[in-house]
């Protein structure tokens with residue numbers, strides 16, 4: 001059985017070029033089942049490209065992406081995707097938006113609706129099932145998008161800067177909620193963010209990408225106990241790790257004190 005001993009997810013010398021632009025070059029890393037991995041990197045370095053390849057929405061130029069030992073050659077159902085914008089359909093209620101996937105997949109309606117209501121309740125949206133997107137705040141919309149991604153109970157959850165457009169307080173709360181849901185469900189999460197704090201707060205491991213073509217410039221394990229509380233962010237271990245990651249970006253020339 002190919003998946004028995006293989007890493008759960010494996011990027012194996014993954015390279016992706018678009019005409020003359022190489023977005024990602026010879027990238028190799030692995031994820032364990034149930035791991036929460038964060039990726040931080042400068043804008044345009046190829047993070048979204050990598051997620052698209054994991055989802056089977058784009059193919060490598062060279063190298064492979066494998067899930068349970070099998071190359072990813074097309075989109076598959078065992079993965080949920082949350083984008084930066086919630087991308088909800090404005091003419092459908094919160095519940096109907098969450099149910100969209102199940103309708104496309106023709107899953108049994110009653111069970112899907114029970115699960116959708118349960119998920120909405122778990123993210124604090126009980127009572128908002130029949131609200132339309134324009135009646136919900138940005139944070140609430142993103143929670144609906146999270147429920148939509150989790151409805152079919154995929155093993156892999158891919159999140160591309162999901163909280164980037166939220167205000168700071170909403171972002172704090174949704175990070176806490178995501179951590180709780182992850183601890184309950186243990187999905188394998190690949191989470192892209194521009195925020196070093198967010199990466200350290202949420203992840204078991206942080207990969208730091210170089211400017212394009214993306215390479216792994218550094219890798220950090222986050223030794224903080226879970227559940228992590230917001231107060232952990234002022235603790236020594238947290239601030240030291242954030243400082244170390246910021247140092248990597250300074251060394252890469254991505255962050256500078258002085259103008260060029």
Ligand SMILES: Nc1ncnc2c1ncn2[C@@H]1O[C@H](COP(=O)(O)OP(=O)(O)OP(=O)(O)O)[C@@H](O)[C@H]1O
Pocket residue numbers: 018021022023041042043044045046047048049050212
């Ligand atoms: N379909 C495409 N066709 C041509 N070039 C593309 C395509 N998709 C991505 N690129 C290029 O590949 C590079 C990486 O893009 P990508 O969106 O993966 O970066 P990113 O790290 O996710 O950026 P950001 O953090 O700003 O969202 C960019 O230079 C981009 O212009």
